[in-house]
Amino acid sequence: MTHETPSGAAETAVLSIDGLSKTYAGGFTALKSVDLDIRKGEIFALLGPNGAGKTTLIGIVCGLVNATAGRVEVFGHDIDGDYRKTRARIGLVPQEMSIDMFTKVKDAVAYSRGLFGKPADPGYIEQVLRDLSLWDKRDTQMRALSGGMKRRVMIAKALSHDPDILFLDEPTAGVDVELRQGMWQVVEKLRQRGKTIILTTHYIQEAEEMADRVGVIRQGEIVLVEETAKLMAKLGRKQLILQLAEPLMSLPPELTVEGLTLAPDGDALHFDYDTKADRPGITTLLASLNAAGVSVRDLETRQSSLEEIFVDLVGGAS
Numbered sequence: 001m002t003h004e005t006p007s008g009a010a011e012t013a014v015l016s017i018d019g020l021s022k023t024y025a026g027g028f029t030a031l032k033s034v035d036l037d038i039r040k041g042e043i044f045a046l047l048g049p050n051g052a053g054k055t056t057l058i059g060i061v062c063g064l065v066n067a068t069a070g071r072v073e074v075f076g077h078d079i080d081g082d083y084r085k086t087r088a089r090i091g092l093v094p095q096e097m098s099i100d101m102f103t104k105v106k107d108a109v110a111y112s113r114g115l116f117g118k119p120a121d122p123g124y125i126e127q128v129l130r131d132l133s134l135w136d137k138r139d140t141q142m143r144a145l146s147g148g149m150k151r152r153v154m155i156a157k158a159l160s161h162d163p164d165i166l167f168l169d170e171p172t173a174g175v176d177v178e179l180r181q182g183m184w185q186v187v188e189k190l191r192q193r194g195k196t197i198i199l200t201t202h203y204i205q206e207a208e209e210m211a212d213r214v215g216v217i218r219q220g221e222i223v224l225v226e227e228t229a230k231l232m233a234k235l236g237r238k239q240l241i242l243q244l245a246e247p248l249m250s251l252p253p254e255l256t257v258e259g260l261t262l263a264p265d266g267d268a269l270h271f272d273y274d275t276k277a278d279r280p281g282i283t284t285l286l287a288s289l290n291a292a293g294v295s296v297r298d299l300e301t302r303q304s305s306l307e308e309i310f311v312d313l314v315g316g317a318s
């Protein structure tokens, strides 16, 4: 399947999902006719609250869960018709850790490669371990690693057979801020190695900081797919903060302008406006301030974060 890039050139999707649905045995429908194309070399964040269907989607693509309806193609090959070929091009870092704690790092990663029937390649395994800053720990048993290192071993295992597409299912769940940022750097490095990365997350900041595109999934439906930057521009609201030369006790009556509020300590005015509107009304606001004799010491604008957009879209949890 192809799609148009912003420059207008057709580009092949590395992963193409078409009308994918899943109803579990108990009758619960976890995915409802999902369509999604993933572009080569991108970092795509699948963002959604608990139970939205993210893991089910990954499970189907990786052959762990059977779809009820729909079609998935990896590099143009149907996953059902060509399972071995398509699965070999995908690496999966699952949410839960599944490693024997007495195995050494290097052996755990080499073993994973063997599961794909690929011949041993110590040079490649070394490169993977170096990329993930695990080379020094290659002979350490899993049980002696920190939590962050264990997560990186999970990534190394998923990369052991040199896949083109890497799924990271909540790579930073329960991880502190520092480790999370370390993980972002790892993901960026993998992209530079040419991998296409799809990660699931509940963390809005993660999608905003890392992803080229964001897909929002809610109750089994993709409700939005957009380039992160465009999404910000399209849906973002801005806030203008006006630092006052003299604090105000209350907002003067002649300044009853929609979207204008006085900061709690009275030293600033906050003006919320829609960047999509033809005229955000800033000129009028400044004229009204002037007329009311209110002087402004400084101005700054703030872009709303994807978090607010997400809360708007999905209303928090499903």
Ligand SMILES: Nc1ncnc2c1ncn2[C@@H]1O[C@H](COP(=O)(O)OP(=O)(O)OP(=O)(O)O)[C@@H](O)[C@H]1O
Residues within 6 Å of the ligand: 024, 025, 026, 028, 029, 030, 048, 049, 050, 051, 052, 053, 054, 055, 056, 057
């Ligand atoms: N084996 C199963 N049998 C029945 N229902 C299931 C099964 N696996 C998942 N579900 C249900 O399908 C829905 C989607 O689950 P899924 O794990 O795909 O969501 P998720 O978006 O990955 O959630 P989280 O962010 O919490 O991991 C949930 O309501 C879940 O309870």
